[in-house]
Amino acid sequence: MQSRYVLTGALAVLLTALAGCGNGTGEPDAVGGPAVMRRLTESQYRATVADIFGPEIPVAARFERALREDGLISIGTGRAGMSPFSIEQYDGAALTVAAAVVGEEHRAKLVPCQPKSGASQFDGECAKRFVEHYGMPLFRRPLRDEEVTRFVEAARAGQDRLGDFYAGLQFALAAMMVSPEFLLRIERPQPEEKQREVVQLDAWSKATRLSYFLTNSTPDEELLRAAGAGELESGRGLQRQVDRLVASPPFEAAVRAFFQDMLQFDKFGDLAKDPLVYPAFNSTVAADAQEQTLRTITHLLIDEKGDYRDLFTTRNTFLTRALGVVYRVPVATRNGWEPTVFEPGKHRDGIQSQVAFLAVNSHPGRSSATLRGKALREVFLCQEVPDPPANVDFAVVQDPSNVAMPTARERLIAHRTEPACAGCHAITDPVGLTLENFDGLGTYRSIENGASIDASGDLDGIAFNSADGLAQALHDHPETPRCLVEKMYRFAVGRDTEMEERPYMDYLNREFKASGYRVPELMRTIALSDNFFAISTVRDAEVE
Known part of the structure; x- marks a missing residue:
């Protein structure tokens, strides 16, 4: 599997050569993309x-x-x-x-x-x-x-x-x-630069893009003052504002907004669980599950200034009593949140083993190795998984009461014998089956329908026997941080990356690695870059 924006080596070298000498900071020359108008x-x-x-x-x-x-x-x-x-x-x-x-x-x-x-x-x-x-x-x-x-x-x-x-x-x-x-974030270029192929946003558009990226809200009075005074046009003035926003309390809201988007928490709006199969599930559990993951993320990335990759191996989290029932962990705090460290060997390493990820990537009455495998690849590795053909028969997979095939692994093996299904399931199932120790809500189990669950699997050639091995494989996978960089930049500018931006993406990856994979530093690097504010008038004309 390849990341969605990885190019061949020869093309990457060519684009790097065409990128020029940059702006003196190591950043390639800005190439820009089409202007966007975001709701x-x-x-x-x-x-x-x-x-x-x-x-x-x-x-x-x-x-x-x-x-x-x-x-x-x-x-x-x-x-x-x-x-x-x-x-x-x-x-x-x-x-x-x-x-x-x-x-x-x-x-x-x-x-x-x-x-x-x-x-x-x-x-x-x-x-x-x-x-x-x-x-x-x-x-x-x-x-x-x-x-x-x-x-x-x-x-x-x-x-x-x-x-x-x-x-x-x-x-x-x-x-x-x-x-x-x-209602719309309407971005406008510098008026005096309209005849150039690559232009910078005007000061007010810069302030807006900065603020919604770094605080998830409108520019405050100080940022608007700086925009009006022309301070965002100088490197020192821009850095002063970026550092102020990254250090401000609203910065956490921006990090939360990004991960809510990346983890597709909007799916919780449609999430339903069979009350007979999962009686512990309710609206409180659904809300707390999302908050648990977001608290885990912000604690590690902001409070602890941790390595992004450690999100896939951390056992430090926060629980409420409602979640404690699902996790089968006693929670002494009657109302509110309690810091919790999952014990080693409980297979709760990383956010991919938390209820928010497991429940939303399952069916109402059963787990789904395929949905989870697809989400692991697309959400965390930026690897595209094709949709199934319209005429696929899912009868075997959807029958958990099948005595001859009591586990999901056995049913999926039978399902993959259909030629139309083999390709996609070869991508999703080896990694998704490793999470079969968790039912459709996210509670741990070792047996399904009286049969022991085989949680072995592999991720792009790395084999493991449990969810703990998957956690380490995700942590070590070279595409894990690259995918985060790509999604963070796309989130920031509100569009897909352009082919010509590959040298800039490589620059961001180098800076991210040099920072120890610190997400606040990545966001700061993006916010200080010329590319972040660049608009291509050529691409605007092509869109029109």
């Missing part, structure tokens, strides 16, 4: 509202399911349209947020002025101040004069209809929050 994800929308108005302001909306493209929702946000349902939900959320902002409970704190003649009279000066106050953080750039005028007029029209100044402000704020300038 805010649900977590970004909620975080943005909380950062601008405060966490006490409610967001009352049911967000449409995100589109996953090329393995990442962060790419799908640049390709998905807006359905009537989405527009309706955005409109409702905007009105709810705006009503809370100007309501009596929060008005004194969140409305920067009071109408001079009381709420029954329109105060154009105060309305303008309100629009300008929230226009910058909402649009992530200064408002143009005509935009200020339009939203002030919306406030005037609202007061004329409802007879209340604050009701008018509510309409103006809601109008800003349903604008494409708020």
Whole structure:
């Protein structure tokens, strides 16, 4: 199996030669990709509202399911349209947020002025101040004069209809929050560079891309100030802001957002388990399972500044009582989380042995070596597994009550005798069967239907006898860190990598290795690179 962006040696050498001498830091010259216009994800929308108005302001909306493209929702946000349902939900959320902002409970704190003649009279000066106050953080750039005028007029029209100044402000704020300038991250190049083939984003677009990558939220006041002052155009100014954001508390939210996307936690929205087979499963377990994995990740990568590869071998984690039932581990803490270290030999090494991965990559009433093997290869190694043919008969695999073939291994062996099935299962099953000691929920077992489970397998020529061996093989696999680098960059720029970016990807891999495979350092390297902000006008023209 090959990583999805690995090229032949000769082509890689050619591209490296064409990349030029770089910018003096070892980074190849930027080649850029097409500009993207990304829709805010649900977590970004909620975080943005909380950062601008405060966490006490409610967001009352049911967000449409995100589109996953090329393995990442962060790419799908640049390709998905807006359905009537989405527009309706955005409109409702905007009105709810705006009503809370100007309501009596929060008005004194969140409305920067009071109408001079009381709420029954329109105060154009105060309305303008309100629009300008929230226009910058909402649009992530200064408002143009005509935009200020339009939203002030919306406030005037609202007061004329409802007879209340604050009701008018509510309409103006809601109008800003349903604008494409708020809902979409619209990136613009430097105006003076439009005639060049590779251009840099303008300062406001740089600030936006930086902030959503490093905090998963809108640029804060300091970052917007730096953008307006031109500080992001200098290496020193950019580094100051990047280092500040990486060291800030919201950085954890950015790391969480990336791994939620990479691990495809959006699948939990459709996750169902047969209550007769898995009575311990419920919505609390589903939520706690995701949080367990995210806490494991952020503790190792941020708190401990650990090696990314150790995520596949660590036994340090956190449990709640609900999860303790599934893991069969006593949890003394009645409510909340308890640090836990799984004992050696319990086969709980790494995040791939945790309930979040095992449950979501299983069927409602049984485990699935094929789904787990596919996920291991695609999620952690960036190796593509083809979809099964439409006419495949899964009857043998789907019958766990088959006395003649009591274990999944035996049923899959029989299934693979069909020529149409052999190719895909040869890719997924040798690695997925190693996780058959875990049932469809993720509880450990040694027997299936009265027969002992054979958990032996191999990963690209490395053989092992248990999930512990798989953990070490994933840790040591050369594509494990390379896949993380690729997905992190694609997550950051919201698009697939271009062929000409291969030298830059090699540069990121070298820097990642030199850092000891520290994820914060990888994110910092990306955020400081010219490639991160580069746009190819040639590719934009090709797209058009």
